[in-house]
């Protein structure tokens with residue numbers, strides 16, 4: 001049976017916390033174990049954070065869309081942000097996103113990508129949000145397969161697919 | 173004209189040294205080596221050789237990096253530098269710092285040491301025994317084959333070849349069977365693992381067998397991924413060649429083994445199947461009437477199948493080919509192949525090259541106006557890397573690009589791939605596997621679509637065949 005949740009998140013930092021709460025409640029209602037809820041909430045907040053940081057927001061109606069569907073043991077998270085493909089900086093980020101995701105997925109064990117990234121010691125004062133660890137954490141700690149595409153409407157869809165069992169499965 | 177020294181100072185950056193008593197000394201510095209910096213003092217300061225400083229402050233990307241204690245190695249030189257600065261405890265890498273604005277310590281590998289060491293903690297006893305025995309046995313085999321190689325090393329080239337051939341056909345076969353048996357054991361041990369358990373155990377196996385794996389040119393490449401992704405054109409070439417490549421008998425055998433598997437045969441099969449489809453189209457009268465058949469190959473790679481499609485000069489008039497790939501070097505290889513075909517057939521091919529990623533091409537909403545519509549679209553070795561949200565979006569877009577009456581054939585490895593664990597554990601090659609119904613579901617109910625799922629002879633390579641009604645624009 002397919003179950004889903006759709007949220008609209010305004011591109012403001014304090015919105016992430018609200019989204020986390022809502023997502024956590026939804027995932028719990030889906031019978032996911034605590035660890036899984038924890039991992040998935042982290043995945044979603046990293047993706048929203050990236051959406052806020054790298055999305056192109058022009059009007060007050062521009063927002064981030066979060067879609068979560070559960071189908072059997074598979075959870076698919078999609079985070080969609082507007083993107084101005086004509087803007088050079090946005091295109092550079094897209095290239096970096098593409099490279100990073102392909103690089104992470106080149107390892108069977110995302111732990112290897114995680115360890116590589118950790119080596120690039122980041123210094124405190126350099127804006128803390130730019131750890132460069134978001135995507136590798138999604139893959140390693142969040143146990144998710146990352147992918148992305150740019151849709152016809154010019155928005156960026158970054159997704160994370162994972163397999164967590166609900167507790168209803170533990171019984172059979 | 174500028175004085176000579178100014179040129180030498182062209183790449184100098186303003187930096188500061190901080191003394192133990194917190195005095196800030198302005199300096200100019202530039203890269204001397206990966207772990208040292210040429211410096212000159214801007215205010216005529218003089219320090220003795222070996223002088224230690226508490227900090228070096230380097231500008232990075234509009235910010236500044238405060239790096240640890242360092243020392244002056246006095247080495248006055250012709251360009252006016254007083255000497256080199258090098259670190260005392262933590263050695264920071266100036267290449268990464270100055271070019272990539274990343275702070276990387278020489279010793280930072282060690283920071284992760286506890287994590288990497290702990291990564292083996294959840295490996296099952298059974299798996300540890302398995303890899304340890306496998307490693308031992310592989311090394312015994314390797315030593316034997318290496319010893320044999322030494323025995324006939326002095327023979328003339330053609331004698332050497334014959335001897336090696338004989339060894340490959342006898343003892344070599346035994347070794348290949350030994351690998352087969354161990355792969356069966358592997359499957360038994362890991363088949364109920366979760367994704368995370370597979371990942372950890374695969375990592376463990378590769379760490380244990382690394383020296384063995386590196387003997388095989390093919391496996392070395394799938395592990396190291398020099399172009400940043402699996403399935404690059406060189407890997408494809410190796411799969412098509414299916415040879416005993418390598419410097420020793422052992423490496424030849426280990427190179428051949430994965431290429432002999434159904435998953436590799438499936439790559440060879442799909443090339444023939446695609447060429448067969450296109451030959452069918454060429455022979456059907458339909459396209460002769462409508463002019464050239466417009467073909468799109470998505471994630472074309474080096475497009476080796478063109479060799480099987482263009483065999484006579486007439487073939488050149490039958491098709492218009494558009495080749496799309498994210499990798500420029502793969503497109504370049506395809507264009508070299510097209511040139512070769514044109515030369516040997518004495519006829520021009522109509523081809524167009526698109527350097528695009530399927531993940532970003534969707535942004536162009538009027539793609540069909542820009543590229544035209546296609547009578548035949550095929551994509552092999554792409555969907556194996558796309559997760560469902562992306563695969564669905566790409567497939568729908570490709571369907572839009574299909575002309576009424578057109579057909580597309582999309583490949584994907586089936587979940588039942590018996591080489592899955594071999595690929596993941598030994599080759600570090602992970603695919604997104606699908607079942608028939610998952611594959612079909614990607615397109616949803618697109619108007620006018622007739623879908624069919626077929627398989628190659630190995631049963632590993634699955635094809636989604638979609639035909640578009642003539643009435644659907």
Ligand SMILES: Nc1ncnc2c1ncn2[C@@H]1O[C@H](COP(=O)(O)OP(=O)(O)O)[C@@H](O)[C@H]1O
Pocket residue numbers: 050051053054055081092093094096097100129130131132133134135136156158
């Ligand atoms: N939603 C997005 N839009 C565009 N680029 C993105 C997006 N998410 C990530 N990226 C690119 O991928 C890089 C890596 O992301 P991440 O691992 O989260 O690190 P960080 O956010 O700390 O830079 C980012 O620096 C950015 O260039």
Ligand SMILES: [Mg+2]
Pocket residue numbers: 046049050129132133134135
């Ligand atoms: Mg981030």
